[in-house]
Ligand SMILES: [Zn+2]
């Protein structure tokens with residue numbers, strides 16, 4: 001069968017043949033891949049030549065955000081039947097540590113995990129995939145057109161979950177008990193800055209706005225770009241920070257500097273570090289962007305540490321997501337789309353067929369938000 005990905009020692013993206021996968025265990029499921037969406041990780045893997053291919057292999061299929069249709073199920077499969085629409089998680093646990101053995105391989109303690117399309121395992125840019133039932137999540141029929149966004153939304157779900165869990169460490173200080181971080185209406189009386197209006201930044205904006213957080217979303221694109229328009233469509237304020245220093249960004253534009261949450265989704269290391277200076281007392285800063293290459297910069301380390309300690313601030317990194325976050329993402333996807341006027345569909349700006357894979361991985365302009373590759377027409 002046809003696959004698209006990387007070949008050892010060869011720069012760029014290529015098509016190659018892989019053997020057709022087969023059901024071997026009772027809990028195996030064969031999935032026909034319908035759609036795959038490349039993301040920043042895929043573009044960076046190619047741009048920086050970060051080939052992470054398993055020993056004994058010469059190629060790896062790319063793609064870790066997908067929609068598929070169940071083709072065949074093993075004898076022990078209970079939750080799925082042929083023709084179900086599905087999406088799949090990315091990480092496969094180390095099989096050794098406690099989190100991995102308890103459905104939380106996103107918090108793996110050994111680092112010995114693998115990841116489909118990223119780290120050692122073939123991704124989903126291929127016609128068929130076989131995997132275990134536990135990694136496959138059923139998609140309700142009315143969400144099929146958006147389900148390729150489940151994985152990126154699950155990343156944001158995990159980031160927001162970290163914020164809410166950690167911040168439940170103290171009683172929230174407004175006059176409304178219903179605004180405490182673990183309440184359903186937790187977003188009231190809170191302000192957040194989202195850094196980056198790419199897919200992750202826009203999805204973070206969506207979840208924060210769904211919770212009624214006063215949200216400021218920033219990027220380097222102009223006010224009339226599709227990214228800015230979608231941020232505003234969700235009730236966020238958009239800030240073009242091309243000519244604004246991070247400190248100005250916060251002090252002049254974001255809720256008069258009173259930020260309770262910073263959600264970093266740009267992967268710009270310098271901005272990410274400078275924004276630590278803009279945290280307020282007891283606030284939380286979650287980083288999800290992954291910078292590539294090196295960046296050496298000067299910081300006032302004493303000031304930074306002093307501030308973090310004296311003001312009880314939390315800086316937290318968040319990567320990957322587990323099945324629970326995928327299920328949360330599918331539940332919230334419906335709410336986001338109906339609440340904000342089809343915003344998710346508008347994020348899927350570019351579509352290509354599998355044969356056009358070279359084009360799908362070319363550099364994109366300011367109007368691009370998210371590419372979908374149609375593997376099976
Ligand atoms: Zn582990």
Ligand SMILES: [Zn+2]
Pocket residue numbers: 174175176179188189
């Ligand atoms: Zn309140």
